Amino acid sequence: MSAQSAVLITGASTGIGAVYADRFAKRGHDLVLVARDRERMEALAARLRERDGVNVEILRADLTQRADLLQVEARLADDARIGVLVNNAGASAAGGFLDQSVDDVSRVIDLNTTALARLASAVAPRFAREGRGAIVNIASVVGLAPEFGMSVYGATKAFALFLSQGLHLELGPKGVYVQAVLPAATRTEIWASVGKDVNEIEGVMEVDDLVDAALVGFDRRETVTIPPLPDVQQWNDFDNARRAMMPNFAQSQPASRYR
Template identity: 45%
Template sequence: MTKLLKGTALITGASSGIGAFYADRLARRGYDLIIVARNQESLSRVGEDIANATGRSVTTVRADLGYREDLLKIEGILRSDASITMLVNNAGVGAVEPLLMSDVDAMERMISVNVTALTRLVYAAAPSFVARGHGTIINMASALGIAPEVLNGVYGATKAFVIALTFSLEKELAQKNIRIQAVLPGAVETPFWESSGGSLDRLPDQIVMKAEDAVDAALAGLDMGELITLPSVPDIDDWTAYEAARQKLMPNLSRNIPARRYMEAALASR
């Protein structure tokens, strides 16, 4: 397992909820922080509280990752600040309405943050981490990445992208002393839910996790060396079986002839 070195953690979407708790927990672990979010007032309040409580250096950067100029600013920080040892890709936009009730422009904006911005930040951080010989990239995905039919399918698809990218990053970077993790929480008690057009009041209490518990579980999973962390899943053997089934498919995903069932059906239809 790659040893995590302290330094500076850059956390996006850090003005509330999961991102704010990541900032708190990582500062208490000895990291200095660069915290990023759209709301400067909330961001400054989080930064001041954490700095006072932990004595760590906390730098706030107001940025809306849906805007290219702001995104490029954060990319520049990741490339140029050699103290950064961790990127927490937490910023995201959500949606709960089904496709036929969703605005396609809103879906495009969601893709720009959840997919494009996250990807560009990974591209900014990964080469820098490899050049420095160490680093950690945490990508906030969602349980909906493997259950996209539950709510808005575009949102689920953006999180499926995050999971797929994380698998690829692990294959490419694990031997270069870079730690990779995707976190797949279920419903979490944060302002994110309401901003996505939903309401936690509609959900049973037993399926909604507190944000601090989700972050504590995620960091425990990171400490355990997990590539995929599912804070809500009681039995890790369920994920192991899921992943084993995926691996079993891989040798046969590309062959020079169609599967027999299709060949037989094709012959029968002639």
């Protein structure tokens, strides 16, 4: 990516999104910050403008609201200065599936999957025409492990991973880079929003470390970046096992074990 391309970051007022903003500003990128909390974004923008001399625009939006989402989609589709989309905005809900209301479930899906896919859909055609661009989708290791007991949140993060892998195959040949980032437990405000004390959780990664690792993967053009995973061969083995099944899916008859 050109150093002059702007980066649009959702969920940019705090946590992972705010650190992405900090790091891309250090690299000389102009920014478009998207979140609900205008006051926090204003403070972040003022600091980055002063420190790095970059242009930082603020787009206050609740991506679960259609009118707000359409506004961000239009900006991505029409603003040729934007060369990177960081799809970071996300939410979870307290408790297990039986504890969550229909509205809780819908809210998590709306933000974590619908908004993420629509924003990628809004910008991908322009990126493909231009033969450049990058889409970063923040997924989670929870999307690989139903054993963590976060059924809806994990399902949305599995969607983010699958979408990223599919877009890599579809858009990569057109010059568009797509990355899925899979954090594990990270010190962000999402824990307070679901009523958990982050200090009581083992193995919590600091946000700065998470984003810095994710950007190493970004610079290497990894399709899937898992910052907490020590042995990349475990992921490679997992992915290879999945690929090894694919030829066996094309069968005209059920497998013998079902007959």
